[in-house]
Amino acid sequence: MIQNQRTIKSEISLSGVGLHTGRKVTMTLKPAPVNHGYAFVRIDLEGQPIIPATVNYVVNTQRGTNLEKNGVVVNTSEHVLAAVYALEIDNILIEIDAPEPPIMDGSSQFFVEALEKVGIEEQDAPREEYIVKDIISYKDPESGSEIILMPSDEYQVTTMVDFGTKILGTQNASLDTLSDFKEEIAEARTFSFLHEIEMLLDNDLIKGGDLNNAIVYVDKDISETTTEKLKKIFNKESISVKPNGILDNLTLRWANEAARHKLLDVVGDLALVGTRFRGKIIANKPGHMVNTLFAKKLAKIIKTENRNKVPQFDLNEPPLMDIHKIMSILPHRPPFLLIDRILELTDSKVVGMKNVTMNEDFFVGHFPGAPVMPGVLQVEAMAQCGGILVLSTVPDPENYLTYFMKMDNVKFKQKVLPGDTLIFSCELITPIRRGICHMQAYAYSNNKLVAEAQLMAQIAKKN
Structure with missing residues (x-):
């Protein structure tokens, strides 16, 4: 539950x-x-x-x-x-x-x-x-x-x-x-052994303790010098050892x-x-x-x-946002619109999806003999997914643009190939303030993590 x-x-x-x-x-x-x-x-x-x-x-x-x-x-x-x-x-x-x-x-x-x-x-x-x-x-x-x-x-x-x-x-x-x-x-309560207390006293490292906030187990004979130090630090006129081997003025609450x-x-x-x-x-x-x-x-x-935990969704179910709804929020357009669906959206998290097909424009020039989706476009797709998250916080998202501010800890784990389905999960690291979105983003395909990054972007009104 x-x-x-x-x-x-x-x-x-x-x-x-x-x-x-x-x-x-x-x-x-x-x-x-x-x-x-x-x-x-x-x-x-x-x-x-x-x-x-x-x-x-x-x-x-x-x-x-x-x-x-x-x-x-x-x-x-x-x-x-x-x-x-x-x-x-x-x-x-x-x-x-x-x-x-x-x-x-x-x-x-x-x-x-x-x-x-x-x-x-x-x-x-x-x-x-x-x-x-x-x-x-x-x-x-x-x-x-x-x-x-x-x-x-x-x-x-x-x-x-x-x-x-x-x-x-x-x-x-x-x-x-x-x-x-x-x-x-x-x-x-916290406890110490007498030999530890002596070391702390010699190095002036225990100043707030008294016999009511630390159990002291007496594991050795108490010298006259130590007795005087204990009396001073604990503000006591006398110090003695109880039959159970702890300093006096304190009763154990449990034997253990x-x-x-x-x-x-x-x-x-x-x-x-x-x-x-x-x-x-x-x-x-x-x-x-x-x-x-x-x-x-x-x-x-x-x-x-x-x-590495891949978000699980039934892709046969209607999405939270389809491509038409996405285009009403994001300013991007094909061939640079890199997300097809939004599957989940909360105040702090968004999950999106992209079907990677062979007719993508970038495959024409990016290793045409062995097509691989460029890593920078995977990051851009994650950022667009995050853009939905930050633009959902304003009443008129069509009047705003999103701009990259920073990306950190970008890692690519697996190749993304034609026919793959990419799932993006972006979650806020800190609350959105002044239109600035700082998020942890992951991209998954074939039940594996393929890319991750920490992204920061800001929305600004169109001129």
Whole structure:
């Protein structure tokens, strides 16, 4: 069953401090339009730059999953993204006035509560969901960490952690359905080992933590010097170790809270894939590095499959637009009108068709002994198809012309020969603004991808 995209009904703000910077930060969660996805906005910087929350912008995974675009960073993105993904929100804008979201209590529960407080609403556009059909895996040869994704009727996660320490031991956690995230996973807090805390303190890298937002497992004796540093950074008069091996002033919410938090991180990191997916994740010794490397692999697989996914239409059915309707919109005329039918048209996508016949004018001179449709004309045909999309946004398309502005990433995969039927699929990359259309275009024939390109064009009124 196809579901529609979702966003939140209104904006809501939370304030706190960043775990690693210690800086005060206000984060505002805002509704976003369809096909927007997840993105952060640094409102504290000039121009309020936007950093898309996709795996393409992951720059490092030290002490969290950190994003960067054009020198602008967002650190520790995973906890808020886990909440957004688990509540099945597709489009959201996350404004922050510092380099990282507030750590709150080290879990996702405050973010879940905030999102539920403002409410979630359905949008008028179908959601894209990748259905896992084959096992996909990634293993880090050095650490042995491994993530496996296999087919399942719904999104599920199982994590297994083993840090080789007596104090933590081996732990497992499972999420059987996303609807259980709030009760079973969201409250699981981040954790560290004492030796890691010492390193962070020595390098002045943990400033926003206290004993209420990070579980500290004591895996070694605490020296007097470390005790004094901990008392100062956590603003405590005394520091002691509880019988279960964690620093005091904090009670575990579950015996396997560490494994549950690792599961939370997996959900947040894999939200960076950029497409919702349905399958079961088994993560053995997960961490931000292996999570995001797997996310990159999955995103690439999804992109490749989508690119090669030929639109299916019954060509015996009447088209949405025939050649006469097309000529009432496009200014092109034979022999330079290169599309015959429009099969689908929405606010963001158009699908068109061309029958390539032997009597095409270009075959007279383009390898007449072995006729092949010129690649530049395939691009022109895709652009004309996109022209229908952009011209459909004005009430009088007959008074406009379309002009190329730019083409990128043009690739030709297969020859197009006389007798082929070309199917063109063009979809907006960004919303149409000021008559400028930026789209991803594909051309298919014989159930294969034959060409692709990113095209930008602008419509202008005739003189």
